[in-house]
Amino acid sequence: MTEPATAPLRARERARAELMSELLAAARARLEAEGSAALSLRAVARDLGMASSAVYRYVPSRDALLTLLIIEAYDAVGQVAEQAAADARELGPAQAWLAVARAVRRWALDQPYSFELIYGTPVRGYRAPDDTVQSALRLWQVIIGLLMEAGGDGILDPAGPDFDPAGRMAPEAYASAGFTDPSTVPDDVARTAIRSATLFTSLVGAISVELFGHLHRVAEDYARFFDVTIATAAAGVGLRISLD
Incomplete structure (x- = not known):
């Protein structure tokens, strides 16, 4: 009725x-x-x-439209990373990270304007609202999950320097993980956060220099150059990737 x-x-x-x-x-x-x-x-x-x-x-408004596009792009790259990590899980966290990085690179090369929108030069006058945060965290959650898995398996072997994690990450970064007071964050959690930021910046940086033409006459094979960049940065935080 x-x-x-x-x-x-x-x-x-x-x-x-x-x-x-x-x-x-x-x-x-x-x-x-x-x-x-x-x-x-x-x-x-x-x-x-x-x-x-x-x-x-x-x-x-124009800004509301930009926000919709930004959320859409973050969700798209997050889904790509999640699927790649799931598909490569049996390979272990190090090789899974390489699979994720490769998948995100493929997405960026296929959707360069979406990549630029979320990881390129900020739009003048636009301030992203909190609505974008959850979608933006999807890629980070994949990275952190792989690092935690590697730590749990006892296979993290950092080649980078030992460091005191205090004061290196913004309080907001820890708040997204449920720590409202940065002083209560355990050192191992803080180190994982910093290492995840290292992997994230190496990924976005490696894609950006290729996408924006900075490897012209530098790299002969962009895909193989990318793999070495990702593997080198990963070794610094303790993920030892095998390249074939």
Whole structure:
């Protein structure tokens, strides 16, 4: 008996979802053509054949649209990393990290404008809201999970320097792991956080120099050069990767 009342609502929900999908697709196309700094709701509305006032009913501002694209990109790379880690789990954490890094690189080369949006130059005047944090953490959680697995297996053998972890990570980094007071963070947890940041920065850096053309006349085989970069940084934090 309720179907006649709920059917129009479901139809509206489907129509809204379809419009949002089209809107995001148009925004991605604009992002690729003009870059994030030039993104505007008016241009996206024009591409969809809609009045800009109609688009504002779905997305209230340019920044809100950027946030949707950023969350989408973070979720995409997070999903890629999670799947790669799961597929390579039997190889052990070190080789799984190489598999994750390779998968993220493939994603970045296939989606360079999405990579640039989340890991490139910040958009002037835009401040990412907390809504983006959970999606941004997905890749970090993969990295931390692999380091914790390696530590639990007793195979971490850092080639890098020994260090005092105190004061090296921002309090917000520990807050995301449930530690509201940085002084209560155990040293082993702090070291894992710092090592995860090392792996993250080596991954983003290795992809960035390739994507933005800084390896021209430097590397002969970009994929093999990337593997060596990732393996060298990983050895510093204790993951010994075998390259074949």
